[in-house]
Amino acid sequence: MVTRDDFTEERIKKLEKNLLKVRKENRVKEIANKMHEVLSGKIISVDMNPCYLNDLSYMIKKNLELVREALKKNVSDEGSTSNVP
Template structure:
């Protein structure tokens, strides 16, 4: 049986909220105990809720008190090592999302230039007044694709691209001299 997707919002019905609270509290305490047992760490959980007059301490009050005392006795640097404020967390998250956005923009630009390259090869119309940055991006994409084609040709000529054990026919390279192609080659003569 599959679970229904839970909408994370305050449950308005008091009885449903209490039932959900009890189930999740039981699961949280089970996970806490598993963490303590499996990783051999000291764990203390304090829960304030509207259903009890005093806070719920797991595993018991003495363990919780001792754990917090040890924590308070740590030097400030060690104590705050893995702690972040909401502002720091938000800044880190924004930075990470900006990096992802830049990566996606770059990928989209390469795809756009690849499509433009294919349109040029198919002699579709193109703008005469292209900017130098646009032409440079297009040149880079064409160079990259030429390099990939060259590597595939070398693999095929060396027999690396074949999977069967049967003898393969020798394929003549398309260029008369493969050695001359290994240097950097200006792709512009191949475009027109």
């Protein structure tokens, strides 16, 4: 049988795990928003944390890879089908 203390400890662990997950999701969203700001022409401040810049750089590289893959797929799809009626 589960005691009250055991239940409380398990609940705390579960909530801490959920908290970490939400923090990670928020961080990704924050960096994505910053990436869109930078790509739209907003200047990056000089006093920005280097770790933050590293994360921003990583996010931009990943999105560029996704765009390249989509373009390659699009080009290969266009070459394999005929648009003749």
